[in-house]
Amino acid sequence: MKEEVRLMKGNEAIAHAAIRYGCDGYFGYPITPQSEVLETLEEEMPWETTGMVVLQAESEVAAINMVYGGAASGKAVMTSSSSPGVSLKQEGISYIAAAELPALIVNVSRGGPGLGTIQPSQADYFQSCKGGGHGDYHMIVLAPSTVQEMVDFVTLGFDLAFKYTNPAMILADGVVGQMMEKVVLPEQRPRRTEEEIRKQCPWATNGRKDLRKRNVVTSLELESAKMEVINERLQARYREIEKNETRWEEIDVEGADYLIVAFGSVARICTKAKELAAEKGIKVGILRPITLWPFPTAAIEKAAQGKKGVLCVELNAGQMIEDVRLAVHDALPVEHFGRLGGIIPSPDEVLVALQEKLIK
């Protein structure tokens, strides 16, 4: 398949991007608002073309453990779900991180807590960026704001996951999952052969070919002194990822009086709010974190310098704002504006919030 321009939903884009990346296996379970990922894959039947395995598991728990097994064997494997389902996956994600395995997890998040709502939300920021499962670990968390980024981040997510042998997550919200946009789908990449996998992943549990030394993938170590060494290795890797892979986008930050920090679909609403503000003579710049972990702390600290205030706009009750406050060290007012439970604010609401909370 050549590069192709198509109109499609964000969820469909994830499926097409996975096939074209040369993904080896997808294991999922239906949940709104992301079921189109599995539906599209079943419709496309990639097992007939690229040989990709697609399996509807009996639960999100089974699906993430299939991902764990597949990742252990060096294959490029993924799952997708939405908030309540991703909660169920946390144990498996912790194991994948602890066993230092590459995998891609997509969360097209919806409003919580509990069964919540099927409407969009960003209330899984804490869960995605601060652990979620047990133990000290991090996923690389990518936050797409366009359907094109849904495509691009499948490639980026897998590439980073394999580069650092660490799970990566695409934390999308229901807006990006459900909306249709024009996308450029990349050219089909061939799936790696078993020989290529053995070369790239000498640790993979894919059988002791030529009676090589056995490979064991485990997250267990009962000796505390050894477990501490494993933890230190993980932490060193996280520092490396922070150094190399922090990504963000800035829009008219220089010369602005106010800074809005927002990610995902909300950043686009804020871009419109910025235009409305300009009509009233209020100069607003936007900083959009693309990696939520590692968080663009230094970039936000720098962008906030000389500003009169920072507004964090999120589809939650105030989660990312904690990281923004840590970044700017109380040097200036940092306020939060959020809508909860699946409500999406209009650009007007954002502008009003900016005026009321920071300009007064």
Next chain:
Amino acid sequence: MEINDIIRPENKVYSKPQLLDEVHMHYCPGCSHGVIHKLVAEVVDEMGLAEKTIGVSPVGCAVFAYNYIDVDWVEAAHGRAPAVATALNRLYPDKAVFTYQGDGDMSAIGTAETIHAANRGENIVMIFVNNAIYGMTGGQMAPTTLLGQKTATSPYGRRVDLNGHPLEITNLLKELDGTCYVTRQSVHTPAAVRKTKAALKKAFENALAKKGTSVVEVVSTCNSGWKLSPEKANEWMVENMFPKYPLGDLKNL
């Protein structure tokens, strides 16, 4: 006659399987796991599958199986071995994939994964060590604990009104269209050991022939958990476990 006159290749009647590592096992003396491990190593060895076998170890006493049998291993979360094995089997259809699970792993926390992997007919071998107790955590009640059996969490004996009935998961698995071979064996006598080995061999043959899921339950002892000597544990198993979990093939297609 000197000892070295006797130790000659032509006099050899038995040897340790190549794939069984020369390390101390953490299992209690008298535990069935050691014999079952040996049989797995022997079967994989004799079938020439050392290069293409992937084991999935559970949470429970056999969590460290990967330290003893010289094949590739993935250590699964508690109960999730059949899901892990499903992915390995689907992604590497030419490999021999097996899970090695205890009663807690297979028939409590992992019941859903067990039943669905078997129902899909994944071409895997499930080895189910049923000793009616949670050994690793110190002898708590398992789904397969017998009525009246005393454990750390049923100190006065398992009661139906409090704890429900023992779960015969192998009987359930037999009913599923995805399973091709479901058998219940033991390793308490030389004859039983030989039968278990034959069952394991058949199960691996089925997996390679893509006939579906094979389940080999091994009714086992946990003399530490049962607080009996190894010998008494075997007797207790014959008297109490076998009536509830009778040996033999439940399904053989």
